Amino acid sequence: MGANLFADIFLADANGAVHMLEVSAASITKIAASKEEFRHRCIDDEDGWLLRPLVDQCRSAGMNPTPSQCYAFTTLPLFGGEYKTDNIWMCSWSEWLSYTASIYAQTKHLPDGTLVSISVVD
Template sequence: MVISWKQLTFVPTPEALEEFRSSWGWFVPDEMMAFMAATSGDLFFEAADGAVHWLDTGRGELSRVAASRDEFLAAMRADGGNEWLMTPVVEELLGAGAVVGDGQCFGYKVLPILGGDYTADNMVPMSAVAWYGSSGWYHQQLHDLPDGTHVRLSVGE
């Protein structure tokens, strides 16, 4: 299956961006402006100095990946988005019949920071509002814990 850039990215709704800022504002500075959203659930930001940063929503890591947007786009074209857009995983999901509608992206069933894999089997389509909200909340809870800390999650009232 040949995948297009349009299938690898999406335009978040204003509600999704509002939820992102609400749920991730503790981690991503307000000065950073989102300019691209990946169908895999990650976001890309431009800092005041023009540098591009990648938010890996699975691990809760914000990394500087390029000195400028031009440098970023050249790197994306060079590897087809394999790393930052998770092209092979998205391609596998779409090839298997997964559908992401307007305002949706893929989210993890188990966050990679909690041991989940960066694989198609661990991803599911969901609204970007839900993904940004839940991933931000989990990462905020986990942020200050030392590596290797055992975490118990319970779902209930």
């Protein structure tokens, strides 16, 4: 169905219910009973699914992604990263989705609170 500028993906199931896949938090949640309800609730975005205030802050800070880029987190919310501009950078959609998918695959069986160490290798 679509995505927000942080690459969180909105998906409709076979019954028409809409789910939000928060890639940086490694979670999926049913957020609306129908596409129509979802679209209506996105107008004001009271639920914050589109992260509009944070997008506005990023743009004010000079971060203006191209169509091939999304906002990404230096420290993922999954690991306690904050939804603040100093924890955000711009990344290509494909790299960000690949990275967050890899993190999910490596952490999905860990209990909450597990200490995680990440090594970045070129």
